[in-house]
Amino acid sequence: MNKEQRDIIHQGLWQSNTALVQLLGLCPLLAVSGTVINALGLGIATTLVMAGSNVTVSLIRNLVRPELRIPSFVLVIASFVTAVELLMQAFLYDLYLVLGIFIPLIVTNCVIIARAESFASKNKVGPSLLDGLAMGAGFTAVLVALGALREILGHGTLLAQAELMFGDGAQWLTITLLEDYRGYLLAILPPGAFLGLGLLIALKNVIDKRRAQAANVRMSKAVAQATLEPNPTR
Amino acid sequence: MSMGGQMGRSALMLGLFALVGTGLVVLIYAGTEERIQEAERTYMLKSLHAVIPPKRHNNDIFNDAITVVDPVLLGTDKPVSVFRARRDGKPVALAITPFAPNGYVGPIKLIVGIRFDGTLTGVRVLTHRETPGLGDAIEEKRSDWIFGFESRSLTNPKQKGWRVRRDGGVFDQFTGATITPRAIVGAVHKALKYFEKNRDRLFSEPSTTPDMGLGMEEEHG
Numbered sequence: 001m002n003k004e005q006r007d008i009i010h011q012g013l014w015q016s017n018t019a020l021v022q023l024l025g026l027c028p029l030l031a032v033s034g035t036v037i038n039a040l041g042l043g044i045a046t047t048l049v050m051a052g053s054n055v056t057v058s059l060i061r062n063l064v065r066p067e068l069r070i071p072s073f074v075l076v077i078a079s080f081v082t083a084v085e086l087l088m089q090a091f092l093y094d095l096y097l098v099l100g101i102f103i104p105l106i107v108t109n110c111v112i113i114a115r116a117e118s119f120a121s122k123n124k125v126g127p128s129l130l131d132g133l134a135m136g137a138g139f140t141a142v143l144v145a146l147g148a149l150r151e152i153l154g155h156g157t158l159l160a161q162a163e164l165m166f167g168d169g170a171q172w173l174t175i176t177l178l179e180d181y182r183g184y185l186l187a188i189l190p191p192g193a194f195l196g197l198g199l200l201i202a203l204k205n206v207i208d209k210r211r212a213q214a215a216n217v218r219m220s221k222a223v224a225q226a227t228l229e230p231n232p233t234r
Numbered sequence: 235m236s237m238g239g240q241m242g243r244s245a246l247m248l249g250l251f252a253l254v255g256t257g258l259v260v261l262i263y264a265g266t267e268e269r270i271q272e273a274e275r276t277y278m279l280k281s282l283h284a285v286i287p288p289k290r291h292n293n294d295i296f297n298d299a300i301t302v303v304d305p306v307l308l309g310t311d312k313p314v315s316v317f318r319a320r321r322d323g324k325p326v327a328l329a330i331t332p333f334a335p336n337g338y339v340g341p342i343k344l345i346v347g348i349r350f351d352g353t354l355t356g357v358r359v360l361t362h363r364e365t366p367g368l369g370d371a372i373e374e375k376r377s378d379w380i381f382g383f384e385s386r387s388l389t390n391p392k393q394k395g396w397r398v399r400r401d402g403g404v405f406d407q408f409t410g411a412t413i414t415p416r417a418i419v420g421a422v423h424k425a426l427k428y429f430e431k432n433r434d435r436l437f438s439e440p441s442t443t444p445d446m447g448l449g450m451e452e453e454h455g
Contacts, residue, residue: 034366060251068244072251079255083262090266093273154367183367 008127012134018111019142019197020204025109028102029143030193036159039147040140041095042102045084047136050112052080054132057120064121073116074107081107095164111139142200149196154188156181282317282329284374285347285356291319291326298441302330307428309333309341309421316436325350325437330429331360334421338413339363342372346425352433353387356380357422362414369414379406379415388426396423 018024025046032042056076064072085103088096096103106112115135120128151157156178162170186192275296282295298320301313308314310333317329327349334342342362347355357380359372371377382405397403398416407415429436 063247065244065247068248071248075248075251075255079258082259086259086262086266086270090269090273093270093277097277185365185367188366 004127005130008130009134012131012136013138013141014204016135017138017142017204018135019139020201022111022114024114025111025139026197028105028109029139029146030190030197032099032102033143033146033150033193033196034154034188035151035161036144036147037095037161037165038098039143041088041092041099041165042106043136043140043143045088045099045103046106046109046112047133047140048084049077049080049106050115050136051129051132052083053077053112053116054120054128055125056080057116058123058125058128061121069117069121070113073113073121077112077116078107092165098161098164111135142197145200146193146196149199150187150192152177153184154192155183281345281358281360284358285329285345286317286319286327287355291321293318293320293323295319295329300436300439300442302432302436304428307332307424307431309335309424318437318441320437327355328429328436330425332421332425332428334417336413336417336420337362337364338369338411338417339365342414342417342421344418344421344425346422348426348429350433350437351387352426352430353385353390354383354422354426357383357418359418364414365411368408368411371408371411372414372418377408379408380418382406383422386422388423388430396420 012018016022019026019029028042028046033039053073053076057073060072060076081104084106085096088099088103115131119131123131148158151160156176158175158177159173162173166173187196279296286295295317298318300316300318302308302316303311303313305311308330314333315331319326319328327347329345329347331343331345334344340363342364343360345358345360347357349355358374359380362370362372364370364372371379374380391404394402395404396419398405398407398412398419400407400412401416403419405415405419
């Protein structure tokens, strides 16, 4: 893996994470993060659309006149969303029912058009695909983290209704962490989603700050060492 | 190049993209159409079989269906599906899908199974938007409250008993949620009344194509 690829992945998963840094696509993020399975379903669907639209946009980037950019990108994205919706309806019908309107609403997730416009329309197919996958994975990771947080606090379970995604044999995946838990309503309701997301953003900022401090310390040590040895051996 | 030519080319290009995009969707639609119909059917049958066990009847219950309209007793002015179960041609039971229009957060869609003699085989909630953690105890996954309707009828309990306990009836409410169970008890009671009034017509009317209204209602939010 070369540096460019590493950089794209790092941007997608961490540095420009769509949900934690760009704060794009929050509507589905907040609405569907009630449980891990719902979160995972929407995350994967969004990732597939983003990868597909990024590749297509990159392929046609030299054909499209600037004033036609947005309409043609929207066309591409809408086609992919419809395709994903049909596929989910065919193969994951129960999950499709749970996610409902949020599948077609992927069209309006501004992350997707943002990546098409700011990355895929200026880059080759390979990096565009990687960017779509990395951004999607970053989005999915935050969705799932928020889903896990809300599901544990709200229902005392993890991976409830796993059979929606993995079929009827998958009920054993569900982990009941707290027996006879009465539930914590705030975590399930929309305000809980906002609070949870706020906490996740704060956590990311703390980690970034710690890292920066550590890097600073290393840097100043190196500088101090350099000044102590006026004639470094070359 | 002239303005007109440029615009024409742009339009052509956009049209081409639309064509390719639509083509992709058409291809996938053609490939998945059968599976989607099968999935919808499986889902509907699962709900139907929850209130009418398959061993009780031997007709194709899914295709032995009619739609009826009764805004007062069925809680909606839209057509409501009725699925009929028969054994060797004799009516056994039917499943009807009325609404409880007065839920805490909008209407609640039910499926109510009623035996030919007017007793309930069971009730299930198909769709609702009640408060999670409070009103959602009506789901059979979350509590066994909904099973309390089994074997009830218009005479068991009598008219006055068809209420939640707080209103002097025989049905439990939940801690912190009275409106939701009250709405469902009322809707089930009305469905039974509708059945009593229309029983013979409900079983004799020739079947029409089932409408797909048993599944999830579209929610725009």
